[in-house]
Amino acid sequence: xxxxxxxxxxxxxxxxxxxxxxxxxxxxxxxxxxxxxxxxxxxxxxxxxxxxxxxxxxxxxxxxxxxxxxxxxxxxxxxxxxxxxxxxxxxxxxxxxxxxxxxxxxxxxxxxxxxxxxxxxxxxxxxxxxxxxxxxxxxxxxxxxxxxxxxxxxxxxxxxxxxxxxxxxxxxxxxxxxxxxxxxxxxxxxxxxxxxxxxxxxxxxxxxxxxxxxxxxxxxxxxxxxxxxxxxxxxxxxxxxxxxxxxxxxxxxxxxxxxxxxxxxxxxxxxxxxxxxxxxxxxxxxxxxxxxxxxxxxxxxxxxxxxxxxxxxxxxxxxxxxxxxxxxxxxxxxxxxxxxxxxxxxxxxxxxxxxxxxxxx
Amino acid sequence: xxxxxxxxxxxxxxxxxxxxxxxxxxxxxxxxxxxxxxxxxxxxxxxxxxxxxxxxxxxxxxxxxxxxxxxxxxxxxxxxxxxxxxxxxxxxxxxxxxxxxxxxxxxxxxxxxxxxxxxxxxxxxxxxxxxxxxxxxxxxxxxxxxxxxxxxxxxxxxxxxxxxxxxxxxxxxxxxxxxxxxxxxxxxxxxxxxxxxxxxxxxxxxxxxxxxxxxxxxxxxxxxxxxxxxxxxxxxxxxxxxxxxxxxxxxxxxxxxxxxxxxxxxxxxxxxxxxxxxxxxxxxxxxxxxxxxxxxxxxxxxxxxxxxxxxxxxxxxxxxxxxxxxxxxxxxxxxxxxxxxxxxxxxxxxxxxxxxxxxxx
DNA sequence: TTGAAAGCGCTAACAA
DNA sequence: TTGTTAGCGCTTTCAA
Numbered sequence: 001x002x003x004x005x006x007x008x009x010x011x012x013x014x015x016x017x018x019x020x021x022x023x024x025x026x027x028x029x030x031x032x033x034x035x036x037x038x039x040x041x042x043x044x045x046x047x048x049x050x051x052x053x054x055x056x057x058x059x060x061x062x063x064x065x066x067x068x069x070x071x072x073x074x075x076x077x078x079x080x081x082x083x084x085x086x087x088x089x090x091x092x093x094x095x096x097x098x099x100x101x102x103x104x105x106x107x108x109x110x111x112x113x114x115x116x117x118x119x120x121x122x123x124x125x126x127x128x129x130x131x132x133x134x135x136x137x138x139x140x141x142x143x144x145x146x147x148x149x150x151x152x153x154x155x156x157x158x159x160x161x162x163x164x165x166x167x168x169x170x171x172x173x174x175x176x177x178x179x180x181x182x183x184x185x186x187x188x189x190x191x192x193x194x195x196x197x198x199x200x201x202x203x204x205x206x207x208x209x210x211x212x213x214x215x216x217x218x219x220x221x222x223x224x225x226x227x228x229x230x231x232x233x234x235x236x237x238x239x240x241x242x243x244x245x246x247x248x249x250x251x252x253x254x255x256x257x258x259x260x261x262x263x264x265x266x267x268x269x270x271x272x273x274x275x276x277x278x279x280x281x282x283x284x285x286x287x288x289x290x291x292x293x294x295x296x297x298x299x300x301x302x303x304x305x306x307x308x309x310x311x312x313x314x315x316x317x318x319x320x321x322x323x324x325x326x327x328x329x330x331x332x333x334x335x336x337x338x339x340x341x342x343x344x345x346x347x348x349x350x351x352x353x354x355x356x357x358x359x360x361x
Numbered sequence: 362x363x364x365x366x367x368x369x370x371x372x373x374x375x376x377x378x379x380x381x382x383x384x385x386x387x388x389x390x391x392x393x394x395x396x397x398x399x400x401x402x403x404x405x406x407x408x409x410x411x412x413x414x415x416x417x418x419x420x421x422x423x424x425x426x427x428x429x430x431x432x433x434x435x436x437x438x439x440x441x442x443x444x445x446x447x448x449x450x451x452x453x454x455x456x457x458x459x460x461x462x463x464x465x466x467x468x469x470x471x472x473x474x475x476x477x478x479x480x481x482x483x484x485x486x487x488x489x490x491x492x493x494x495x496x497x498x499x500x501x502x503x504x505x506x507x508x509x510x511x512x513x514x515x516x517x518x519x520x521x522x523x524x525x526x527x528x529x530x531x532x533x534x535x536x537x538x539x540x541x542x543x544x545x546x547x548x549x550x551x552x553x554x555x556x557x558x559x560x561x562x563x564x565x566x567x568x569x570x571x572x573x574x575x576x577x578x579x580x581x582x583x584x585x586x587x588x589x590x591x592x593x594x595x596x597x598x599x600x601x602x603x604x605x606x607x608x609x610x611x612x613x614x615x616x617x618x619x620x621x622x623x624x625x626x627x628x629x630x631x632x633x634x635x636x637x638x639x640x641x642x643x644x645x646x647x648x649x650x651x652x653x654x655x656x657x658x659x660x661x662x663x664x665x666x667x668x669x670x671x672x673x674x675x676x677x678x679x680x681x682x683x684x685x686x687x688x689x690x691x692x693x694x695x696x697x698x699x700x701x702x703x704x705x706x707x708x709x710x711x712x713x714x715x716x717x718x719x720x721x722x
Numbered sequence: 723t724t725g726a727a728a729g730c731g732c733t734a735a736c737a738a
Numbered sequence: 739t740t741g742t743t744a745g746c747g748c749t750t751t752c753a754a
Contacts, residue, residue: 026499026524032747043725048749055750058723075503079449080747082440083730090483098465098472099666108460111486120483120504122451125472138387142436143481163387279670305460309640311672393731404741409733416734419739441731444746 027073039068051076082144086168091332092122092140094133094150096247100276101304102321103151106174109325110149117333119146128215128246130155141169147332149325152177154217170335172328177217184331185344186324190301191225193317193349194271197299198229200315200351201269205360206297210241210267212255212277218247219273222301226271241267245277252280260288268296268360275300275307275316282310282356297357313354320347388434400429412437443505447529452693453483453501455494455511457608461637462665463682464512467535470686471510478694480507489576489607491516502530508693510686513538515578531696533689538578545692546705547685551662552586554678554710555632558660559590561676561712562630566721567658571602571628573616573638579608580634583662587632602628606638613641621649629657629721636661636668636677643671643717658718674715681708 037044042061050057050065057065068074082088091114095103111121122145126133133155140148141164148164150156151174161180164171172184201209211226213219227237243258245251252272260266272278278300285296292298292312300307300316307314327345334343398405403422411418411426418426429435443449452475456464472482483506487494495516501509502525509525511517512535522541525532533545562570572587574580588598604619606612613633621627633639639661646657653659653673661668661677668675688706695704 026502026521028523028527030747033749034747044748045725045727045750046723049724052749056723061723077444077747078504079440079443080730081749083438083444083732083747084749086730088440092481097469098459099462099469101460101462101465101667104459104462104465107484108458108486111459111484115485120453120485120501122481123468123472123484124476124481125469140481141387143439160387162389166389282670306462306667306670309643309667309671311670311674313672391731394733395731405731406733406742407740410740413733417739422739438731441746442733444731444748445733447746 026075031072031074033074033076035072036065036069036074039072040065086144087146088144089118089120090122090143090145091119091147091149091329092124092145094124094126094136094140094148094152096128096151096153097125098123100247100274101306102274102276102302102319105304105321106325106328109322109327110329111325113326113329114332126153128153134160138163141167145169146336147172149174149328149332151175152218153215170332172331174324174328175218176221181342184328184335184342186328186331186347187345188319188324188347188349190221190317190319190349191228193301193319193351194222194225195229195232196349196351197271197301197317198226198235199233200353200357201271201297201299202230202233202235204269204297204357206267206269207235207360208241208265208267208269209235209237210243210259210262210270211237212252212259212270212272212281213242213244214247214273215244222273238264240264245272245280247274247276249276249280249283252277252282253284254280256281256284260284260290266296269299269357270296271299271301273301275302275304275314278314278316278356279306279310282314293356293358294361297360299357303352307352308354310356312356315354315357316352318350318352323347387436392433392435394435394437396433397426397430397435400433401426447505448507449505450479450481451483451504451506452480452508452510452690453485453506455485455487455497455501455509455513457489457512457514458486459484461608461635462667463635463637463663463680466665466682467686467689470683470688471690472686474687474690475508475693487514489514489579495521499524502528506530507697508533510535510689510693512536512579531693533692535685535689536579537582542703545689545696545703547689547692547708548706549680549685549708549710551582551678551680551710552589554662554680554712555583555586556590556593557710557712558632558662558678559587559596560594561714561718562632562658562660563591563594563596565630565658565718567628567630568596568721569602569626569628570596570598570630570632571604571620571623572598573613573620573631573633573642574603574605575608575634576605583634599625601625606633606641608635608637610637610641610644613638613643614645615641617642617645621645621651627657630660630718631657632660632662634662636663636665636675639675639677639717640667640671643675654717654719655722658721660718664713668713669715671717673717676715676718677713679711679713684708 033044037047049055050062124136147170149172165182213223243255245255303316303318394405398408410416411423485497508531510533526543574584604616606616664677664679
């Protein structure tokens, strides 16, 4: 392979030698379907069909076309093709922030499904900014990506979805935030996971518990599940101990500091709506010279890789990012393959007990 | 404590067209430049120029065109435009694996520079597979992305670069692996960082030190710097204590296990070529009931966010991922703006001492 | 089984 | 200052 790589001379005006170029290289000059047609002695139409299989072509012609295309190093220009077919063989992943480790895992699952199918994926960050999210989605629609997988923060409504659908662009929502006949859903049973957290904390004897919640709709399930679980244990969530943060560790720090300074006294256990905020909370607590879990128990949500390696290892809820990404990819592909009916896929969430929680002292 | 807390470029508002403000909604039906021309009572050419500013248009006409475009919700079709202009307003980031936290940070830096300039970015994983890397790059060239930022693992040579350059596609290499007049470089002074590691370990009294190295060319600088530093301290790296791994935590586990079983006895300190492998090494060591740093000191490289939160917090070398991504983005943009001369940007690396290293017992 | 011709929506060369 | 015309490279009628 190295040989194939370096056997060409760099020249200012690179000359392309058809016969010596394997199909896996790219010629330095442009090769169009017309060039292939000429070389194979057929029309461009036939080249197109011979290569795509879109209509019957004689075996002999196919062979000739294939050889010519191979020798010339022909690759169809995706822009020209896209202009005709209105498909780009691309998809987009729209998420709050790729530096939150939950999302790279999800991205990887998505890519591992879409990549073999010939789709490249744009990754776009919204930073939970609804305006940005909306602009992004509109831009992606305009760019005619074939699918949009998004973790919505409330900016996408029927208007945006319809604009997408009208152009044959399929959307998958990570989470239940978008309710639309044409939008598939990939969810985790977050409510159940959060309920487990509540029961776990209750079973450890905690009664004064707090919640660091997400902003907007996105954290509703987790908060509701937490409330449900507490209720089942005969506890109630004190509203003064519910503080919103922005899903980042900085947000977690700020929220935790408010909780530590709560007029009625600090809680003995805190459930953060994601691991990043839990990490922030952890830092805020230790920065005050308090210990986790001895002085305060902390629970996160997501089970990012780092959670197991924190000090102390974080009790959290497993939210299967990779599997969700894969599932989202499959949903996009099956829509593109013609599926009509909406699909909703729910993955389970399970509590992962580690050392950041303990009995109330 | 900061996690994912880095300065971000402000206003990631995507720009669609330099001179026009697109309406914030998207009509359900297709709107073309001809529709706008009709509505404004001018030719499509004039619409194009009124919106792009590519040639003088009277103020009155511009106003009329803008209004018509706004009212109709016109947005240029990027495929049609790209077919003519041979530009796609896209870039690609080709990396080993987005789930290694070093890369999301780099991706974010890149996106925060490219996004405001109107570029979307594809993220592609190679898993250090040279064939895949090459296929990916060729595909991206064929897709006519405007720029490719890659963390090369040896598959890209002059042939690929020339194919890109011939199409006006600019490449930036993260690391020194590609040496080509038209490829800009973003590097860290890894050799210096690794030298500091060696000196740090030597100063702690370690003499029997090991190295978990990367495969292929990518880890050479780190290994060489480590050797240099040891030499300066009058030490030598025992080749039986140098083991290659694949840059993942699993790779680190496997490598560490081999080192613990070394015939001549386990080392007292290990330098892993990245933090992921260091985390694996940490796990392998503790799984054997040994303690870090009491029984064995471990050093990583990169300083991913999690490094500070490990137990024990990891001594490592700061490798400024976000800044590198930003710089790569700037290099792409300035090339697209016409820069001719090659640029090479070297960021410093500095040792971050934490608790995973201590005096030899 | 194949080809000619039209056209996707845009921009750029050439005219006026 | 503006318009006409000609493609960019492909796929898809329509016709043979």
